[in-house]
Amino acid sequence: MAASASHMPNPILLGCGAVSVDYLATVASFPSPDDKVRSLALKVQGGGNAGNALTAAARLGLAPRIISKVSNDALGRSILKELQDDGVDTSYLMVAEDGNSPFTYIIVDNQTKTRTCIHTPGYPPMRPEELTKENLFAALHGADMVYFDVRLHETALLVAEEASQRKIPILVDVEKKRDGLDELLNFATYVVCSAKFPQAWTGASSTPVALVHMLLRLPNIKFVIVTRGEKGCLMLERSMTDASETEEIDVEGLLESLEQKVDSSSSMPKCIVSKSNLRISADGVGSMSGRLVLGTAELIPSEELVDTTGAGDAFIGAVLYGLCTGMPVEKMLPFAAQVAACGCRALGARAGLPRRLSL
């Protein structure tokens, strides 16, 4: 499955967004204010959505480049080294002489299965003019795909504008509303978002309605995937041509019909696809031509489930790999679900990621 096995050059992915160091401190119980407690274990690992997703993509076989910023402190140097060791090209990663690199302290309470994150942003923040035209052009040269996690949004917009002019497809990974998000979504070819985002962004009454709303509001995007944790994912994909059937089908009813086909006895991720080129409508929102796809998650036995931190980033890394290698959707979604499940079997966002596995 790895691209390198086919003797083709590895597809090039340019990502722009957050990198960080995660300090995962396991405690016996979550502390109360003024407590003095000891951690039972500590794990230090690279983090940040872009850092994680590009690491997953690199391990699967893409050649990622990253645009981000750290400081020339111990954390920054460890971020650089870890990315480089995983095969991520850090030539376009800015290093500030002073200041502090971004890091996240994560209080891991295994009894209650909570993960409490305190993020300290990097300082000084990235200014868009730090990315020179020469570097921007070099970073985009030969790129097959561009990825954003909606951080460093002023820089991201510059990259998106140039990528768009060069007709390089853009995937935007959306967790929640952030500065610059709406402008960035206008450049998106693909959107992968968190479970709560579609309704939060559109105000729609349900997630499937919100997906129709998103495709209507963003005419350039080819698909939106919403990730729903152990419930799997939902994808609404636009047809390249207008619907062949004139009869409209309601998106909520369509989802129900897909859900009825789920085989809950299987632990392996599956993909349930509606007919292609339907006319899909949502009450009070409108209609669009395309298909709805339901992807199930891998069922992880509770004794194997360690930590879902970063599972979403692993999923996106696999989607990026699937898109760059021309994987059909029916194969890509179960593949991404399997990669995400690998990440859930170890503590931290990257520890469980496959290393050039044939899945």
Added chain:
Amino acid sequence: MAASASHMPNPILLGCGAVSVDYLATVASFPSPDDKVRSLALKVQGGGNAGNALTAAARLGLAPRIISKVSNDALGRSILKELQDDGVDTSYLMVAEDGNSPFTYIIVDNQTKTRTCIHTPGYPPMRPEELTKENLFAALHGADMVYFDVRLHETALLVAEEASQRKIPILVDVEKKRDGLDELLNFATYVVCSAKFPQAWTGASSTPVALVHMLLRLPNIKFVIVTRGEKGCLMLERSMTDASETEEIDVEGLLESLEQKVDSSSSMPKCIVSKSNLRISADGVGSMSGRLVLGTAELIPSEELVDTTGAGDAFIGAVLYGLCTGMPVEKMLPFAAQVAACGCRALGARAGLPRRLSL
């Protein structure tokens, strides 16, 4: 006041105990489990009781040496550099090639004034055989005083035994019951302890009764000081000779008589001393010869009070300085209270410490 000003060699202090890095992350409000929050500010600073107390002592004018252990990671290197920059001799500080250095993540909530500490111990821990006889002898050579914070207790006991044979006075800083504490206290010349410790260790009904109990149970110690935060400190000092007066005075009544003499209108720390060489008794415990001393704290206006973290370590650093330079108790306690107050005017254990101030 600084020893260097008198053209005498700086007294040598050997300390053995905890060093650490403190990450002070200020948050808008203390997080709940599973929250994802951002810190508003971050301060990275050396910590650990021994590290802090020796830094205070060095800044006041002593020449401290430290026995402790870190790893050869970024944190360990910053611990070493910071101690060296403050004039602490790190020749006897072990550096493990692998593992992690001790650090403490401190969640600073300024609204509720809480400081929540999650400490990650260093790994691998110090083994007493790592301190060679040659290094132990060299570390003690010419030392005027030895300090312990009851960490690394197996190593501490080796140092205490050798120091005791060389008749070097030993100060033990006790926060709470720890492994090896009782054995270490048998070697102590001076004890400085937290407000709760005397009762916790003796089971006595009140702190003054517990202090009498401590001096009876530990016949070699000259004084115990208990620090009580903004209430100041209390010291019970043993006479070198038996009490001149045969009549016994109850320790609780004696404390009350001292407390009545406190001038609460003054913001500067004061020292209120009982008659010397009294026969001081405690109900059901026994009696000893000595005097009771009440030290008041510096009254810090609330707008100047930033962070009491490390105030106790600063106090002890000043007591060590006072003992090494032969300061009378009447001068030493107000001096130590002033040094502790300096430390309360900045965030973190060391930021506010005086730099060779003449107090």
